Structure formats: C-alpha cells, structure tokens
Amino acid sequence: MxxxxxxxxxxxxxxxxxxxxxxxxxxxxxxxxxxxxxxxxxxxxxxxxxxxxxxxxxxxxxxxxxxxxxxxxxxxxxxxxxxxxxxxxxxxxxxxxxxxxxxxxxxxxxxxxxxxxxxxxxxxxxxxxxxxxxxxxxxxxxxxxxxxxxxxxxxFIRHLGMYTATFSLPGRLRLPGSDRLHGMPGKAADILSIRDNAKAYAALHFASGPLAYDRDDVAQHKRIVAGQFAGEGGPIPLLLEEMSRAQDFFFDANAxxxxxxxxxxxxxxxxxxxxxxxxxxxxxxxxxxxxxxxxxxxxxxxxxxxxxxxxxxxxxxxxxxxxxxxxxxxxxxxxxxGMPAQEAPGMIAAGTRETARTHLVRLKDYAPSFAARWPP
The missing domain is CATH 3.50.50.60 (FAD/NAD(P)-binding domain)
Structure with a gap:
C-alpha cells in the first residue's frame, strides 16, 4: 500500500x-x-x-x-x-x-x-x-x-500575535546573560549555550500582527527582524550581526x-x-x-x-x-x-508553566506487521 x-x-x-x-x-x-x-x-x-x-x-x-x-x-x-x-x-x-x-x-x-x-x-x-x-x-x-x-x-490558522527567529551562534562568543531571556517592550532575546559552551543558539521574538512577506526569501526575513530590533542595546547589536551571517536562520509566526x-x-x-x-x-x-x-x-x-x-x-x-x-x-x-522566563531552554516556552495534564495518550502496542489488502 x-x-x-x-x-x-x-x-x-x-x-x-x-x-x-x-x-x-x-x-x-x-x-x-x-x-x-x-x-x-x-x-x-x-x-x-x-x-x-x-x-x-x-x-x-x-x-x-x-x-x-x-x-x-x-x-x-x-x-x-x-x-x-x-x-x-x-x-x-x-x-x-x-x-x-x-x-x-x-x-x-x-x-x-x-x-x-x-x-x-x-x-x-x-x-x-x-x-x-x-x-x-x-x-x-x-x-x-x-x-x-x-x-x-x-x-485554519490562529495567529498568536508574535514572531520568532532562531539561528546558531559561534561557540567562541561570550555573551552577557547567556541562558536567560532579555526582555524589552514587545520584544525578547533568548540566548542558549549548549554542550559546555561548544555551541550557542539565539531566538529573537517580537510582537506583531500577521505580516506579509515571501516565505522563501530569507534575506527579507532577516531585514524584518533587524528592523524590529534596531536601536536596542545589550547583546542585540552583536546578535543581529551574527544573524546576518547565519546559514541556519529560521523565521515564522507563532500560530x-x-x-x-x-x-x-x-x-x-x-x-x-x-x-x-x-x-x-x-x-x-x-x-x-x-x-x-x-x-x-x-x-x-x-x-x-x-x-x-x-x-x-x-x-x-x-x-x-x-x-x-x-x-x-x-x-x-x-x-x-512581560513575565520573566525561567532559565531558558532556547524558547519562550521555558517560561510556560508545566500545566497538570488531565489527558494522557496511552501508547498502544500496535501490530508489528501489516499485509496490505490491495493488490500490488
């Protein structure tokens, strides 16, 4: 089949x-x-x-x-x-x-x-x-x-009013406040060091209604993010500089x-x-x-x-x-x-409380093999 x-x-x-x-x-x-x-x-x-x-x-x-x-x-x-x-x-x-x-x-x-x-x-x-x-x-x-x-x-899409961009950072960088969320009005920067500082990752979040852009135009995506964070201090200028060079840049709405x-x-x-x-x-x-x-x-x-x-x-x-x-x-x-996030695992979701789950998926032990009823 x-x-x-x-x-x-x-x-x-x-x-x-x-x-x-x-x-x-x-x-x-x-x-x-x-x-x-x-x-x-x-x-x-x-x-x-x-x-x-x-x-x-x-x-x-x-x-x-x-x-x-x-x-x-x-x-x-x-x-x-x-x-x-x-x-x-x-x-x-x-x-x-x-x-x-x-x-x-x-x-x-x-x-x-x-x-x-x-x-x-x-x-x-x-x-x-x-x-x-x-x-x-x-x-x-x-x-x-x-x-x-x-x-x-x-x-079918329900927009949650914010966008996120993620990209890797050189491990040699030593950014202030690593593994913490840097909050600004309507914006946030999340920096995560992983594997004993061998590598780092950044996530930039900003509030916005639905934006019109070409989903395949990465250069345009970077311009959107840079425009949103222009003029901010702290680690932001360095993050934007690294973002401009990032090959694994990802950008999308939270929806x-x-x-x-x-x-x-x-x-x-x-x-x-x-x-x-x-x-x-x-x-x-x-x-x-x-x-x-x-x-x-x-x-x-x-x-x-x-x-x-x-x-x-x-x-x-x-x-x-x-x-x-x-x-x-x-x-x-x-x-x-504007609530502070916990020490970050790389996304704002780190600050989301671990809600008590009332609905658990009990994984069934499905049959290990299947013979199709249709002829080949």
Whole structure:
C-alpha cells in the first residue's frame, strides 16, 4: 500500500519509519533540496520519548541532549521524561533510520491531488505525476497539502500575535546573560549555550500582527527582524550581526492550526500541518512523534481501511492536542504580560508553566506487521 508523505521534518520522517515498520510503502517528498538545518531547540516529553525508545533511537537522542547530565528529568524507573535537543539533531537520526528503505524525493512538492475510489493522483511541481493509495500532509504550519485538500490556509490558522527567529551562534562568543531571556517592550532575546559552551543558539521574538512577506526569501526575513530590533542595546547589536551571517536562520509566526477534522477522504494531516500548537508550547516535536506512531498504528490495525484508521487516530489525539494548544496560548500570554522566563531552554516556552495534564495518550502496542489488502 503506497503512501505519499509531504514533508521531511520530524512528523514526516517519523511517519515514514512507522509506516515501513507496519509493511506500507512510504514515499517522502520535501520541497527543500536537503534536510533543513534550522528550527532551534525542541523539547521532548513523556510519551514522545517512549516513541523514540520503541524506535531504538532514545539513547542516540539522549546523547544529543543540549544539556547533558542536567536538563533531563527522570521518572521513578530512571528514564528521562524531558529532553531538549536541536531540531536538526532530531531529524538526523530519524532520517538515518529510514533512508535505506524509504524513497525520499528532495527539491519537489505537491502541485495537485485528485482523489477517486481507488486512490489519489498526485502531480508535482517538478516530477512526473504518480498514484498513491493515501497522502499524508506533514508539511508544517503553512501546509500546501492542507490548502489543496481542505481550503485556504487562513481559514485554519490562529495567529498568536508574535514572531520568532532562531539561528546558531559561534561557540567562541561570550555573551552577557547567556541562558536567560532579555526582555524589552514587545520584544525578547533568548540566548542558549549548549554542550559546555561548544555551541550557542539565539531566538529573537517580537510582537506583531500577521505580516506579509515571501516565505522563501530569507534575506527579507532577516531585514524584518533587524528592523524590529534596531536601536536596542545589550547583546542585540552583536546578535543581529551574527544573524546576518547565519546559514541556519529560521523565521515564522507563532500560530496554531485549528480544524474540525484532520482528514478528507484519502488525505490526512499530521503534526503542525493539522494541529500546530505554536512554538510557545515547546511541544510541537513531541506531538509529531506521537501522532506519527498513532496514525501508522491505526492504519495497520484497520488493515489499511483509511476511514476507520483516520477516525481512530483523530479520536486518540484530539484531547492531547487541545491541551498542548492551551499551553501554547499560555506561553504567548506570558510574553505579552512581560513575565520573566525561567532559565531558558532556547524558547519562550521555558517560561510556560508545566500545566497538570488531565489527558494522557496511552501508547498502544500496535501490530508489528501489516499485509496490505490491495493488490500490488
């Protein structure tokens, strides 16, 4: 059973792993020419670490923890339930675990999807048209898959009134107040030293309503950020200078995706494409890992019958996502209230209180293999 996955981020690579594990044939298409290096620090918690453990990747990810020996808390079994890792360092092991058995198509993207009773005909911006049984959109906040299958992007995005830029810093820099948030009216600079000061990362946040800009024009993004922070003192001038040279610069809005359903026929959404909780939640990567595990598992249990599988996937994830989005909104509220963040793990989400979670995802032990009911 052939499944096209749009997006080679955390959600897409994790879904490719679990689909292959259950006997599906996934293909991943990624509009970037190579794996993306930017994105800053992500937080992995609870069931997300259980997913990595089931992939035999937890030990590798622990080695890449930005604060080895310090930041990871442990449960009563001694297993860490909170790790902080660079987004690129998480995608790397996921890609390595799948690249031998999964087809990756780089530098291309979906142009159209046409569903019929037997499958989906997909045309691409560059490659030849192909047919798949299912299509999974794991292509982020600005998902092209979502726009094609569900409607215009603005229909589903809830802007939280702030933007964030992230980029790496040379390890040789010794910036004042490292690992703390520098607050200014409507702005903040977050500097994180990792791995015994071998490397550093910066995040610049500013309040703004929705901005119009070219999402592919990195130079324009840098000009926007520089304009917002022009004239500020402290470490800001040095950060802006380093930002101008950064090769792993990332810039986007803090926003959430709110949808009544995450599937339409044979097209399903995963991770930020379907239920982005905003960077202020610090939980997007965890959602992506858990969602990928559940989506692939429900497809396996349902024998590839996608209507039942997609409905079960949504039922399993819906309450979990709602709580993550609430945490994201609280993180944005703290920014606008000018509340000081705790010692930072690289994002304003460090200041978001750890809310008591009433809805836990209990990871099922899905069948280890799957035999497709469709003929080859």
């Amino acid at each position: 052939d499944v096209l996955i749009s997006g080679a981020g955390v959600a897409g690579t994790a879904l490719a792993y679990w689909l292959r594990h259950h006997g599906f044939t996934p293909t991943v298409v990624e509009r970037a020419p190579r794996l993306r290096a930017g994105g800053g620090v992500v937080s992995l918690r609870g069931e997300a670490l259980d997913v990595l453990d089931r992939m035999a990747l937890l030990e590798r990810v622990q080695e890449l923890n930005t604060r080895p020996g310090g930041a990871a808390c442990a449960d009563r079994r001694g297993s860490p339930y909170h790790l902080e890792i660079l987004r690129a360092d998480l995608i790397g092991p996921l890609y390595e675990a799948t690249r031998q058995e999964v087809e990756y198509v780089s530098g291309d993207s979906i142009a159209s999807v046409e569903q019929d009773p037997a499958g989906v005909r997909v045309t691409f911006e560059r490659g030849r048209p192909r047919r798949f049984h299912l299509v999974a959109g794991a292509d982020g906040l600005h998902s092209r898959t979502r726009s094609l299958a569900f409607g215009p992007c603005e229909r 959430q995706v709110e949808m009544h359903h995450w599937f339409s026929g044979r097209v399903v959404l995963l991770g930020d494409a379907g239920y982005c909780a905003a960077r202020t939640s610090g939980l997007g990567a965890s959602q992506a890992l858990i969602g990928a595990y559940i989506l692939a598992g429900e497809l396996a249990v349902a024998g590839g019958e996608h209507p039942a599988a997609f409905a079960a996937y949504e039922q399993e994830m819906r309450g979990f996502v709602a709580e993550h989005q609430q945490i994201g909104r609280e993180g944005a509220d703290r920014f606008f209230m």
